Amino acid sequence: MTRHSDISASKPDWSREAVSRFWEPGPKLLRSIRRYQKARATKGPLAGLAAKYWVVVHWFWSLVTQSEIHLHMEIGGGLLLPHPTGIILHPEAVIGPNCLIFHQVTLAGPVVIGGHVDVGAGAKLIGPLVVGDHARIGANAVVTSDVPEGATFAGIPAVEISAER
Numbered sequence: 001m002t003r004h005s006d007i008s009a010s011k012p013d014w015s016r017e018a019v020s021r022f023w024e025p026g027p028k029l030l031r032s033i034r035r036y037q038k039a040r041a042t043k044g045p046l047a048g049l050a051a052k053y054w055v056v057v058h059w060f061w062s063l064v065t066q067s068e069i070h071l072h073m074e075i076g077g078g079l080l081l082p083h084p085t086g087i088i089l090h091p092e093a094v095i096g097p098n099c100l101i102f103h104q105v106t107l108a109g110p111v112v113i114g115g116h117v118d119v120g121a122g123a124k125l126i127g128p129l130v131v132g133d134h135a136r137i138g139a140n141a142v143v144t145s146d147v148p149e150g151a152t153f154a155g156i157p158a159v160e161i162s163a164e165r
Helices: 025-041 045-065
Strands: 106-108 111-113 124-126 129-131 151-154 159-163
Touching (some): 025 045
Parallel strands (some): 106 124
16 A cells, blocks of 8 residues: 655656556646647747647547646646546646546636645535645545645545544
8 A cells, every 4th residue: 555655745756647558548638738838838830830739639638538627737747647537627726746636526716736635536626725735535525625734535515534644
Protein backbone atom coordinates (compact mmCIF):
# COMPACT_ATOMS: atom_id res chain seq x y z
CA MET A 1 0.00 0.00 0.00
CA THR A 2 1.34 3.43 -0.96
CA ARG A 3 1.40 5.90 1.87
CA HIS A 4 0.76 9.55 1.14
CA SER A 5 4.33 10.46 2.07
CA ASP A 6 5.66 8.21 -0.73
CA ILE A 7 4.25 10.52 -3.42
CA SER A 8 5.40 14.12 -3.59
CA ALA A 9 2.93 16.95 -3.20
CA SER A 10 5.36 19.40 -4.81
CA LYS A 11 7.61 17.61 -7.34
CA PRO A 12 5.67 16.37 -10.41
CA ASP A 13 6.14 12.76 -11.48
CA TRP A 14 5.77 13.21 -15.24
CA SER A 15 5.82 9.44 -15.84
CA ARG A 16 2.24 9.34 -14.48
CA GLU A 17 1.09 11.19 -17.63
CA ALA A 18 3.05 9.08 -20.15
CA VAL A 19 1.17 7.70 -23.14
CA SER A 20 2.04 4.01 -23.38
CA ARG A 21 -0.74 2.60 -25.61
CA PHE A 22 -2.61 3.74 -28.68
CA TRP A 23 -5.96 4.18 -26.93
CA GLU A 24 -5.40 6.11 -23.71
CA PRO A 25 -7.86 9.00 -23.62
CA GLY A 26 -6.69 10.44 -20.27
CA PRO A 27 -3.00 10.88 -21.08
CA LYS A 28 -3.78 11.97 -24.63
CA LEU A 29 -6.22 14.64 -23.43
CA LEU A 30 -3.58 15.91 -20.99
CA ARG A 31 -0.88 15.82 -23.68
CA SER A 32 -3.02 18.01 -25.94
CA ILE A 33 -3.39 20.58 -23.14
CA ARG A 34 0.33 20.55 -22.29
CA ARG A 35 1.42 20.87 -25.92
CA TYR A 36 -1.11 23.61 -26.62
CA GLN A 37 0.17 25.60 -23.64
CA LYS A 38 3.77 25.08 -24.78
CA ALA A 39 2.95 26.20 -28.33
CA ARG A 40 1.16 29.32 -27.03
CA ALA A 41 4.22 30.21 -24.94
CA THR A 42 6.46 29.94 -28.02
CA LYS A 43 6.74 32.76 -30.56
CA GLY A 44 6.58 32.41 -34.32
CA PRO A 45 4.25 31.27 -37.11
CA LEU A 46 4.93 27.57 -36.61
CA ALA A 47 4.03 27.87 -32.94
CA GLY A 48 0.68 29.40 -33.90
CA LEU A 49 0.04 26.57 -36.33
CA ALA A 50 1.04 24.00 -33.69
CA ALA A 51 -1.33 25.62 -31.19
CA LYS A 52 -4.21 25.32 -33.67
CA TYR A 53 -3.34 21.66 -34.27
CA TRP A 54 -3.43 20.93 -30.52
CA VAL A 55 -6.79 22.72 -30.22
CA VAL A 56 -8.21 20.22 -32.73
CA VAL A 57 -6.61 17.28 -30.90
CA HIS A 58 -7.99 18.59 -27.59
CA TRP A 59 -11.44 18.93 -29.13
CA PHE A 60 -11.28 15.29 -30.32
CA TRP A 61 -10.24 13.85 -26.94
CA SER A 62 -12.75 16.08 -25.14
CA LEU A 63 -15.47 14.69 -27.38
CA VAL A 64 -14.32 11.10 -26.83
CA THR A 65 -14.23 11.51 -23.04
CA GLN A 66 -17.20 13.90 -22.78
CA SER A 67 -15.01 15.99 -20.47
CA GLU A 68 -14.47 19.72 -20.16
CA ILE A 69 -10.89 20.47 -19.20
CA HIS A 70 -10.01 23.91 -20.48
CA LEU A 71 -6.85 24.55 -22.50
CA HIS A 72 -5.77 27.44 -20.26
CA MET A 73 -6.12 25.66 -16.91
CA GLU A 74 -3.26 25.54 -14.45
CA ILE A 75 -2.57 21.82 -13.98
CA GLY A 76 0.42 20.49 -12.06
CA GLY A 77 2.43 17.66 -13.56
CA GLY A 78 1.71 14.03 -12.85
CA LEU A 79 -2.10 14.25 -13.05
CA LEU A 80 -3.75 10.84 -13.39
CA LEU A 81 -7.10 10.51 -15.16
CA PRO A 82 -7.63 6.72 -15.16
CA HIS A 83 -11.25 6.96 -16.37
CA PRO A 84 -11.53 10.44 -17.92
CA THR A 85 -15.26 10.35 -18.64
CA GLY A 86 -17.52 13.25 -17.74
CA ILE A 87 -14.92 15.31 -15.89
CA ILE A 88 -15.92 18.98 -15.70
CA LEU A 89 -13.24 21.40 -14.45
CA HIS A 90 -13.89 25.13 -14.08
CA PRO A 91 -11.32 27.18 -16.03
CA GLU A 92 -10.29 29.02 -12.84
CA ALA A 93 -9.65 25.79 -10.92
CA VAL A 94 -6.01 24.98 -10.10
CA ILE A 95 -4.74 21.41 -9.75
CA GLY A 96 -1.49 20.64 -7.94
CA PRO A 97 1.08 18.01 -8.90
CA ASN A 98 0.52 14.24 -8.73
CA CYS A 99 -3.24 14.35 -8.27
CA LEU A 100 -5.69 11.60 -9.17
CA ILE A 101 -9.14 12.47 -10.55
CA PHE A 102 -11.68 9.78 -11.34
CA HIS A 103 -14.67 9.97 -13.69
CA GLN A 104 -17.68 12.26 -13.30
CA VAL A 105 -15.80 14.72 -11.05
CA THR A 106 -16.85 18.37 -11.13
CA LEU A 107 -14.79 21.30 -9.90
CA ALA A 108 -17.31 24.14 -9.86
CA GLY A 109 -15.76 27.56 -9.41
CA PRO A 110 -12.27 28.55 -8.31
CA VAL A 111 -11.27 25.35 -6.54
CA VAL A 112 -7.58 25.03 -5.61
CA ILE A 113 -6.41 21.45 -5.20
CA GLY A 114 -3.08 20.89 -3.48
CA GLY A 115 -0.45 18.31 -4.35
CA HIS A 116 -1.15 14.57 -4.34
CA VAL A 117 -4.89 14.80 -3.81
CA ASP A 118 -7.15 11.86 -4.74
CA VAL A 119 -10.68 12.76 -5.87
CA GLY A 120 -13.14 9.85 -6.03
CA ALA A 121 -15.64 9.16 -8.79
CA GLY A 122 -18.61 11.51 -8.96
CA ALA A 123 -17.27 13.96 -6.38
CA LYS A 124 -18.43 17.57 -6.65
CA LEU A 125 -16.24 20.36 -5.26
CA ILE A 126 -18.13 23.65 -5.19
CA GLY A 127 -15.81 26.59 -4.74
CA PRO A 128 -14.34 28.81 -3.83
CA LEU A 129 -12.42 26.38 -1.65
CA VAL A 130 -8.95 24.95 -1.06
CA VAL A 131 -8.04 21.27 -0.73
CA GLY A 132 -4.78 20.66 1.17
CA ASP A 133 -1.91 18.40 0.11
CA HIS A 134 -2.33 14.62 0.49
CA ALA A 135 -6.09 14.93 1.03
CA ARG A 136 -8.66 12.41 -0.19
CA ILE A 137 -12.19 13.13 -1.38
CA GLY A 138 -14.56 10.16 -1.33
CA ALA A 139 -16.72 9.02 -4.21
CA ASN A 140 -19.87 11.11 -4.74
CA ALA A 141 -18.88 13.55 -1.98
CA VAL A 142 -20.18 17.11 -2.21
CA VAL A 143 -17.47 19.39 -0.84
CA THR A 144 -18.44 22.98 -0.05
CA SER A 145 -15.73 24.00 2.44
CA ASP A 146 -11.95 23.86 2.69
CA VAL A 147 -10.32 20.45 3.19
CA PRO A 148 -7.28 20.39 5.51
CA GLU A 149 -4.01 18.77 4.52
CA GLY A 150 -4.05 14.97 4.92
CA ALA A 151 -7.79 14.79 5.62
CA THR A 152 -10.33 12.41 4.11
CA PHE A 153 -13.73 13.91 3.32
CA ALA A 154 -16.84 11.96 2.31
CA GLY A 155 -20.61 12.29 2.27
CA ILE A 156 -23.28 14.77 1.25
CA PRO A 157 -22.42 17.34 2.43
CA ALA A 158 -18.85 16.16 2.82
CA VAL A 159 -17.41 15.96 6.33
CA GLU A 160 -14.04 14.87 7.61
CA ILE A 161 -13.99 11.14 8.34
CA SER A 162 -10.26 10.74 9.08
CA ALA A 163 -7.02 12.68 9.19
CA GLU A 164 -3.35 11.83 8.64
CA ARG A 165 -1.54 14.88 9.93
